[in-house]
Amino acid sequence: MQILMCALLGYFFGNINPAFIIAKFKGFDIRERGSGNAGASNTVITIGKKAGLLVALFDIFKAVVASTLAAYLFPHIKFAKILSGSCCILGHIFPVLMKFHGGKGLASLGGTILAFNPLTFVLLLLFEIVLGFSIDYVCVVPVTGSIIFTLIYAFITGDPVGTTILSVVDLVILYKHIENFKRIQNGTEAHISFLWKKEQEIARIKKNTND
Template identity: 85%
Template sequence: MQIILCALIGYFFGNINPAFILSKLKGFDIRQRGSGNAGASNTVITIGKKAGLFVALFDIAKAVAASLIAYYLFPQIKFAKILSGACCIMGHIFPVLMKFHGGKGLASLGGTILAFNPVLFVILLLFEIILGFSLDYVCVVPVTGSLIFTLAYAIMTGDPVGTSILSVVSLVILFKHVENFKRIQNGTEAHISFLWKKDQEIARIRKNTND
């Protein structure tokens, strides 16, 4: 029962989606514009940079909150933080309140890592910033980040249950980004440089889409 409650706490927090709420306040559904995902990167595209930053910080914070609440409520469960954080990610990706169509889990993954180990979070953040800007694509960050975190968690804790949970999450994140990699292949995936070259990126994507 405690394990179920731990999972439900995470999933409930994951269902709180600021990108969706902000878009509704603006009079549209964010899942019907831009990349079609209810997350920070699509918020930048459809609403703006400040809104995107708010969404990213909120999604990080909700995963931290879910992980720490579960940890303090159920200290006897060794993998409480990871289970609740993982369920928060899954709740963000597959929210029942949004008919299972949410975001892709990057910021919530970051929050789960932050709750587990702040030092590891900083190291992974710096690595992923370098990697993301080097390749100029956001989608490589959650895929590599989830895989590296799973490996790091396994080495640092030796916990097979938590590692298995994170492995499932990594596979889900990879699956959710298959379309992104397909768009990279055909030249229609937005670069990170969209942040400062919006018009050029939109023109490039439209051109490649028409071609």
């Protein structure tokens, strides 16, 4: 029962989606514009950088709160932080309050890592920043980040249950980014440089879409 409550706690926090809420205040459904996802990157595309930053910080914070609160409420569950954080990620991706169509879980993954170990978060963040800007695609970050964190968690803790939970999250995140990798092949996936070359990126994507 405690394990179930721990999981539901994380899933509840994951259902709180600031991208969807902000877009609704702007008069539209964010899932019907841009990339179609209710997350920080699509908020940048459809609303702007400031709103995107706010969404990213909120999604990180909700995973930190879910993980930390779970560890406090269920101290006897060794993997409480990872279970609640993982369910927060899944709640963000598949929110029942949004008919299971949410975001892709990058920021909430970051929050889960931060709650587990701040140093791991900082080092992995620096690595992913270098990797992301080198390849110039955001989608590589959550996929590689989730896999690397799972390996780090397994090495540090030796916890098979938590590692299995994270491995399931890895598969879900990979599945959610299949379309991104297809768009990379087609030349229609937005580069990270969209942040400072918006008009050029939009023109490039439109051209490749028409071709």
